[in-house]
């Protein structure tokens with residue numbers, strides 16, 4: 156196992172008393188994040204839910220905000236923009252954009268685990284504009300061109 160990357164975390168006033176993001180098991184890929192506020196999500200509604208903290212991550216990393224499968228399966232709750240992207244230069248509060256895709260109203264209570272944070276390396280690209288791209292067997296085929 157490689158060394159964990161260090162994420163500096165600043166707790167905000169409304170995050171006092173909440174558990175910090177943490178791995179639920181030794182092999183978990185994501186650190187669970189809890190809501191810092193109560194939220195009621197009507198069917199079809201969405202909300203940027205406060206977490207009560209801000210972070211600073213290494214410049215060659217991002218943190219992805221991913222949904223929890225239990226909430227998705229049981230309640231139709233997902234992260235609308237999944238995977239959410241936390242940029243290394245973002246210093247505002249981390250928020251989780253939850254959406255209720257189910258048919259029932261769902262109540263999220265402060266302290267409920269609502270999403271998971273997965274750090275990932277970032278490759279940065281340079282765009283080189285060209286007149287012609289190299290040929291390939293696939294060419295312009297896509298969107299199911301290889302069959303079902």
Ligand SMILES: O=c1ccn([C@H]2C[C@H](O)[C@@H](COP(=O)(O)OP(=O)(O)OP(=O)(O)O)O2)c(=O)[nH]1
Pocket residue numbers: 220236239240241242243245248249250251252
């Ligand atoms: O689920 C998310 C997604 C984003 N953010 C914050 C951190 C991220 O660094 C910033 C910008 O996110 P993104 O680039 O996805 O949104 P944008 O619409 O492109 O906004 P911006 O113009 O601020 O980059 O918003 C969150 O707190 N939670």
Ligand SMILES: [Mg+2]
Pocket residue numbers: none
């Ligand atoms: Mg952006």
